[in-house]
Amino acid sequence: MSRELDFDPLLMSRVRLGIVAVLVERDAATFPDLKAVLGVTQGNLGVHLRKLEEAGYVAVEKEFADRKPRTTARLTTVGRTAFLTHVERLGRIARGE
Amino acid sequence: MTHPTHPAHPTSDTAPDDLRYIRGVLERTQRRIDPHALHFVSWGAIVLVSYPVMNWLQNAGRLREMAIVGGVALALGIALSVAFEWRLSRRPRLEGEDTFVSAQIHRVVWGALAPAIALSATGPAIGFIDGPAVPIVWGLAYAVMAYMVGVVYRREFMWSGLAIFVGSVLAMNFVDHAGFILGPFMGLGMIVPGLMAEFRVRRLRAEDAAA
Numbered sequence: 001m002s003r004e005l006d007f008d009p010l011l012m013s014r015v016r017l018g019i020v021a022v023l024v025e026r027d028a029a030t031f032p033d034l035k036a037v038l039g040v041t042q043g044n045l046g047v048h049l050r051k052l053e054e055a056g057y058v059a060v061e062k063e064f065a066d067r068k069p070r071t072t073a074r075l076t077t078v079g080r081t082a083f084l085t086h087v088e089r090l091g092r093i094a095r096g097e
Numbered sequence: 098m099t100h101p102t103h104p105a106h107p108t109s110d111t112a113p114d115d116l117r118y119i120r121g122v123l124e125r126t127q128r129r130i131d132p133h134a135l136h137f138v139s140w141g142a143i144v145l146v147s148y149p150v151m152n153w154l155q156n157a158g159r160l161r162e163m164a165i166v167g168g169v170a171l172a173l174g175i176a177l178s179v180a181f182e183w184r185l186s187r188r189p190r191l192e193g194e195d196t197f198v199s200a201q202i203h204r205v206v207w208g209a210l211a212p213a214i215a216l217s218a219t220g221p222a223i224g225f226i227d228g229p230a231v232p233i234v235w236g237l238a239y240a241v242m243a244y245m246v247g248v249v250y251r252r253e254f255m256w257s258g259l260a261i262f263v264g265s266v267l268a269m270n271f272v273d274h275a276g277f278i279l280g281p282f283m284g285l286g287m288i289v290p291g292l293m294a295e296f297r298v299r300r301l302r303a304e305d306a307a308a
Binding site for chain 2: 007
């Protein structure tokens, strides 16, 4: 039964799922914030964030704050919808529906 | 923290793990807020003591002493707030802190306190509010502030806001004893959730340091 549900391949990765989950809860998160909450390496986070950005799930803003580069990520409507759909489907499978 | 690989397609075995992981991320995200709770605790303690004392002095007709206690309480509160803020500014930011919510709390606090400051400063002078009713204005301001902090941050502040509102309504009916009523309601209404928030932030910092 569960095999019949389509899952978003982008959200099959725990790191990408984690990034989107953080951004669902928060208005925006900087790169170091995401790294701290998810406990991932900088390189790993960068790769997954880029994939989410390319898919239009996340909007990434790069700016300078106190003469230091700062990367801030925000969830897009597409990303929010994809996450909520994914969670809803996980719930259905977990309940054995 | 591990990010295990799992089958390409969630199954009834892996889906609960994924949901647990999401719940864990959401909880970690929600906890990473530093609300600068010592301000709530210090102002709560000041109100808890000063309001009943001022009420007692007022009822005894010792208005000069009452004004002195009010002035000392205000000066002490401001001095403590400045000292806490100075100390907090030197403390490294909570790793992964949600600064957006922290900023919201800041705006909520000032949004509630600014009208109370304006009303208590000008109200009695223009005859809009009687002097003894000024603590009730502050009670209502604290109630709104706590409730709104509860909306943007943690639910315990919301319950405090409701309790302070009940205290303020009671005080409206017993204006001569408003300080006796409002002191405990406003004081404990700020101290209890403030301490809970402060301990939460300290525990999180300790966990970060140990990790």
